[in-house]
Amino acid sequence: MSDLLRDIYSSIMDGRQKETAEKVQEALDQGADPSVLLNEGMIAAMTEVGKLFEEGEYFVPEMLVAARAMQTGLGILKPYLVKADVKSSGKVVAGTVKGDLHDIGKNLVCMMLEGSAFEIIDLGADVDPQRFVEAVHQTQADIVAMSALLTTTMPNMKVTIEALKAAGLRDNVKVMVGGAPLTQQYADEIGADGFAPDASRAVATAKSLLAA
C-alpha cells in the first residue's frame, strides 16, 4: 500500500495525469482509506510542489501539470471522500478583481488550494465587487481570495472589501489577496486579513486564516 501512496505522490510531483488517476483508482480498489490518499498522497505532493516553487526549483509549467494531475486524482477520489464524510479544509470564493483579466496566477492559487482540500468557487476574472458579495452570501464561504496583476486594478480589492462591509458580510469571511504587484503592507492598508506572494504560500495563508 505504501508503494501505491508513493506512486501517487510522485506521479503528481511529475505531473503524470493518467498515472495519477490509475494509481488512485488502484488504491481505492484495494480498500485504501480515501483520507489517507488525500492527505499523505495528494496534499503531501502538492505541498512539496509548492515548496519547490518557492525555492525557484519549479516554475509555472511544473506547477500547472502537477496541479492537473492532482485534480484528475481528486476527481476520482471525491465520491469516496463524500462517502467517508471527509470534510473540506474550507470554502473559498476566488476571483481576479474587476478590470483585470489576468487569471494565470488566480488559477494557480485555486489549484493549489484545491490540492489542499479546499472547496473552490472560482468566479473567474474581471469580477465585479457585487459578484464577490453575492457569492459569499450564497455559498457561506469561509474565505474570499482576490487576485490582481495590475497596479491599476489593485484598488478594486479595497472596493470589494468595502462592498463586503456594506453588505454586512465582512465579519463572516476572511479576505486574502495576492498578485504580482502586491505587498503585505498593501494588504494591511486595505484591510485584508491575509496576503500571499505566490500560489504556494496562498495555501499556508488560507490555512492560517481559518486556524485563527
Add this chain to the structure above:
Amino acid sequence: MTKKTFLERLNDPQVFVLDGATGTNLQSRGLTKGLSAEVWVLEEPDKILGLAKDFVAAGADIILTCTFGATTIRLAHTTVAGKEDRINRKAVELAQQAVAGTDVLVAGSIGPTGQLLSPLGPLEETDAIKCFAEQARSLATAGVDLLVVETQFDLAEAKAALTGIRMKTDLPVVCSFSFDRGTRTMMGLKPSTVGEEITPLGVAAIGINCGRSLEDNQKAMGELRESTTLPIWYKPNAGLPQLDPDGNSTYNLSPEEMASQVSGWISIGAKLIGGCCGTSPDHLSAIAKEIRK
C-alpha cells in the same frame, strides 16, 4: 530629412537611448485605475502625445508606441474591443507626431496576450500567431520603424509573435523578456535559453525589460550576453514598487541612482538603454546624460 534606420544605427559604435515607462507615467498623469493605457490612445490622445514628447525631450533615440496590449485577445473584454486596428494606427500617428522634426525612431510595442499557450493554457498557437500578425500589420502599415515584442515570459508565445510578425512585415524586430522571478521568467525560462533560441530567428536585438530588481536584471543581462552576439536592448524597472492603498506605485530609485548604474550596464553589453515601470522622463533624462557623457 532621411533618418538612419534602426539596423544602420545598430552598426554605430554608440549606445542608444530608449524611452521610459508608459503605464506608471500615464497613471501619474491621471489614467483611471483599471483602465488600460490603450483606451487613452483614442480618448486622451493629447496625454499619450505629451508623454511621448517628454521622452523625446529627455533624450530618447527611440520611443515606443502605446500599443503594448492592443491585440484582439487582450482588448476582448474592454470597452475598446474590436478597435485594435484603430488604436494601433492612432498610437503610431501620435508617436510620429512626437518625433516630427527629429531623428528619433518609432518602435511598435507588442506585449504578451496575457493567456498561456496550449497545452498549459487555453490559447492555441495558431490563434496567438494570428493575433500577433494582425497587430504587426496595423503597426507596420502605420509606418513604425521597428517592432518590439516585449515583456515576454514564454518561449512559445515569443516565437508565435515572431512568426506572426514575419507573415506581415520585414521590419527589424527586437524580442525582449521579463525575468520576473529573478533571473528566470515565470515559466522558468533562463536568459541563456532565450539567447540560444531567439538569436537564430532573425531578430535585430534581444532584450530584457521589466523583471524585478536592478541587481537581478543585471545578472540576467550577464547570462544573456554569454549566449548571444546580438545587440542587447535593456529596459529595467526603476527599482521595486512601493504602493499606497489607492494603488499608486512609486519606484524606489531616484533618477540619479538609476543613472549611476548605466556605465555598468554598458560594460556588460547593453546597446539600447531605457527603463520600464517607474522610469519617468526625469529618470530617462538622467540616463541619457549618463550615456552621452
